[in-house]
Structure formats: structure tokens, C-alpha cells
Amino acid sequence: MSTNTISINQSLHRFDGHREVWLFGYGSLIWKADFDFIERRPARIHGWTRRFWQGSHDHRGTPEAPGRVVTLIADAAAHCAGMAYLITPEVFDHLDHREKNGYLREIVNIEFSQGGSTQGLVYxxxxxxxxxxxxxxxxxxxxxxxxxxxPSGLNRDYFAHLADALRALGESDSHIDRIEQELLALSGA
Incomplete structure (x- = not known):
């Protein structure tokens, strides 16, 4: 199962004509920046909460046995910490392919941890x-x-990298913390 969103994202034309765009990452984009960027800053967005509710049929699982990766769920009282990247629009060719399994680019307000804010995109x-x-x-x-x-490895590794990246940012996420406790119990640690 795959919801290939590459062509949808390419047709949205958000931020057309801009030479630089801010992108907010809240999952693997925090710790796996396999793309060129001009600048990166710790940041957060409001009105969204991170959840392991998206299936990964192409990276951390298979169509027969999908893994779980994060997406954002609207929650007016919540905020989500992550990393913002200043990129050129050409980077979206790579990112649209990487995030093709159901992710669409949305416009959000990004608040930088060191102060200031801007509009940008998030998948x-x-x-x-x-x-x-x-x-x-x-x-x-x-x-x-x-x-x-x-094909991209163990789902457990994705989870561990995300949990470690959030700790490195000095951020806590109760959803991640609870799942980490369950994973530790499963491994007998």
C-alpha cells in the first residue's frame, strides 16, 4: 500500500517564486538531513502534536507489515518541537520523493527557539x-x-534516533516517552 504524493506536492505551487523556504521537520527530518540546507535552527509549531500514527510501507516496513512513523495531528492546545531548515525550492524534488507515502506539504507558522518566527512548510x-x-x-x-x-532499516532504529534527537534538543514528548517505556519493557531492559 502506498499513497504516492509526489505529483500532488509538485502541483501545489506553495512558495513559488521564493528563492528560499523554511521547512519544519518533526520526525526523521530532525536527525537525518540528507539534503542541502542553508541554515538550520531548533523550532516549534503550535496547534499540532506528533503521533506514531502513519504507516511506513516504503522505509521502515513493507506493504505486508508496515512500520509506524510520525505524522502531525491537529490539537489547538499542543505544540511540536523539531528542527527548521532554510532550503532552496530545488530541494523539494528530493524531499517529495522521501516523504511520498501519504505526506503533503502544508503551510505553518514556525517559531524559532532563539526567538522570531516565519511562515514555512511542513510535511x-x-x-x-x-x-x-x-x-x-x-x-x-x-x-x-x-x-x-x-528498506531503510529497523523501525526501532527510527524511533531511537527520534527520541535521542529530541533529548539533544532538550525537548520532551509524552507520546514518545510512553512508547519508549513500552519498548524497554518489550526488550526486558
Whole structure:
């Protein structure tokens, strides 16, 4: 199963004519910047919460056994910490391919940790995409993460890199913390 969003993202024409665009990353884009960027800064967005509710059929799982990766869910009372990158529009060719399994570019207000804010883009895989798995208990999410692997490696590694990256930013995410406790219990640690 795959919801290939490359052509949809390329047709949106958001920030056309801009030579530079800010991009907010809240998952693997925090710790895996495999693209050129001009600048990067710790940042957050408001009105969104990070959840392991998106299926990964192409990176951290397979169509038969999808892994779980993060997406954003609207929540007016929440904020989500991550990393903002100043990029040129040419970088979207790579990012649209990387984020092709259900993620669409959305416009958000980005607040920098050191002060200031700007408008930018974020990739969000909403409930309407075919790969969306939705809510599950922390224990169920942890079991799926522990068992899944795909062409990009173990789902557990994706989770660990994200948890470590958030700690390095000095940020806490209760959803991540609870799943990490369940993963530790599964491994007997």
C-alpha cells in the first residue's frame, strides 16, 4: 500500500517564486538531513502534536507489515518541537520523493527557539491517506515498532534516533516517552 504524493506536492505551487523556504521537520527530518540546507535552527509549531500514527510501507516496513512513523495531528492546545531548515525550492524534488507515502506539504507558522518566527512548510500525512494507521495503545504501537523493518532499516532504529534527537534538543514528548517505556519493557531492559 502506498499513497504516492509526489505529483500532488509538485502541483501545489506553495512558495513559488521564493528563492528560499523554511521547512519544519518533526520526525526523521530532525536527525537525518540528507539534503542541502542553508541554515538550520531548533523550532516549534503550535496547534499540532506528533503521533506514531502513519504507516511506513516504503522505509521502515513493507506493504505486508508496515512500520509506524510520525505524522502531525491537529490539537489547538499542543505544540511540536523539531528542527527548521532554510532550503532552496530545488530541494523539494528530493524531499517529495522521501516523504511520498501519504505526506503533503502544508503551510505553518514556525517559531524559532532563539526567538522570531516565519511562515514555512511542513510535511503532514493526514487521516485521509491510505497509509494512515491511526491511534492505537502505546503498547500496540511499541510492538509494531519493535517488529517492523523495511528498506531503510529497523523501525526501532527510527524511533531511537527520534527520541535521542529530541533529548539533544532538550525537548520532551509524552507520546514518545510512553512508547519508549513500552519498548524497554518489550526488550526486558
Amino acid at each position: 503532514i500525512a493526514g487521516p485521509g491517506n491510505e497509509a494512515f494507521l491511526g491511534a492505537a495503545s502505546d503498547a500496540e504501537i511499541a510492538r509494531q515498532i519493535a517488529q517492523s523493518k523495511g
